[in-house]
Amino acid sequence: MVGLGTMGRALLLNMADKGNAVAGFDIDPEKAHSLVSDGGAPVDGFTDIKEFVQSIHRPRAIMILVPAGAPVDSVLNSLSPYLEEGDFVIDGGNSYFKDTDRRLKEMEGKGFGFMGMGVSGGEKGARLGPSMMPGGTExxxxxxxxxxxxxxxxHNGTPCVARMGLGSAGHYVKTVHNGxxxxxxxxxxxVYDVMKDYHPSDRDCADHFAGWAEGPAGGYLLEITAHILRYPDDKGQGM
Known part of the structure; x- marks a missing residue:
């Protein structure tokens, strides 16, 4: 894993907890050297990109989780001198799908593979179980x-991950998902703005959102809306 910020760190430790052999890289020594899984096992962290790449068994699969745009290109340029035929890189950030298509051509031109993958669930999801939308070849x-x-x-015993298709399909689906x-x-x-005209109490509004969360339109967003509206502020009132 390249990039040990909020999402990268959480996802890497999730992998380690599930028994996967992993390593992490970050230019920040504190982030790179403070990786410990829930089981208490230390996770190898690196600040030297060459040492990081060479520590991984071939053929390598390296995920990067850095801000979209120029940082992704910078990481790929840093990795490329040390990659070998058969290695491939997974961009797990929120990259623009057309950038993913461009990077795929550039990486394939160097003899390496490249995959764009959407990751949904935020920090908690990354740590405990995200939904993932990878592209790439079969x-x-x-x-x-x-x-x-x-x-x-x-969900119902089925892992929330599936290949979306070739090229930038994974990042395209993530874009639609975000929209x-x-x-x-x-x-x-x-809806909350309208409800406040009829239900001044946030707790009353929360009851409505909680009820909808149990119905066919239910989901995480309605659940956390109800939870937030029931959470007391320092005056004992709803948020």
């Missing part, structure tokens, strides 16, 4: 599928 996906399935959230999620957040905000 062969690439099969190489990392056991690891991804081991760390994914599960739907943000629209739902806007809708919840507008």
């Amino acid at each position: 062969a690439q996906y099969e190489r990392v599928r056991p690891v991804l399935e081991s760390i994914a959230a599960h 739907i999620e943000y629209a739902m957040m806007q809708l919840i905000s507008e």
Whole structure:
């Protein structure tokens, strides 16, 4: 894992907890050298990119979780001199899907594989079980599928991860996912604004959201909305 910020660190420790052999890299020594799994086992952390790459068994699969845009290109340029044929890199950030297509061509031109993968669930999801939307070839996906399935959230016994298709399919699906999620957040905000005219108490509003969360429109966003509205502030009132 390259990038041990909030998401990268959580996802790496999730992998370690599930028994996967992992290593992490970050330019910040404190982040790189403070990795400990829930089981208490230390996780190898590096601040030297060459040492990090050479520590990984071939053929290598390296995930990067850094901010979208120029940081992704910078990481790929730093990794490339030390990669070998058969290695491939997974971009697990929120990259623009057209950038993913460009990077795929650039990496394949150097003899390496590249996969874009959407990761949903935030820090808690990354640590305890995210939903993941990888692209890439079938062969690439099969190489990392056991690891991804081991760390994914599960719904009715099925891991919440599936290959979306070739090229930038994973990042494209994540873009659509984000658009739907943000629209739902806007809708919840507008419903709350209207409800306040009829239910001055946030606890009354919370009861309505909790009821909807139990119905066909239910989901995480409605659940946490109800929870937030019931959470008392320093005056004992709703947030």
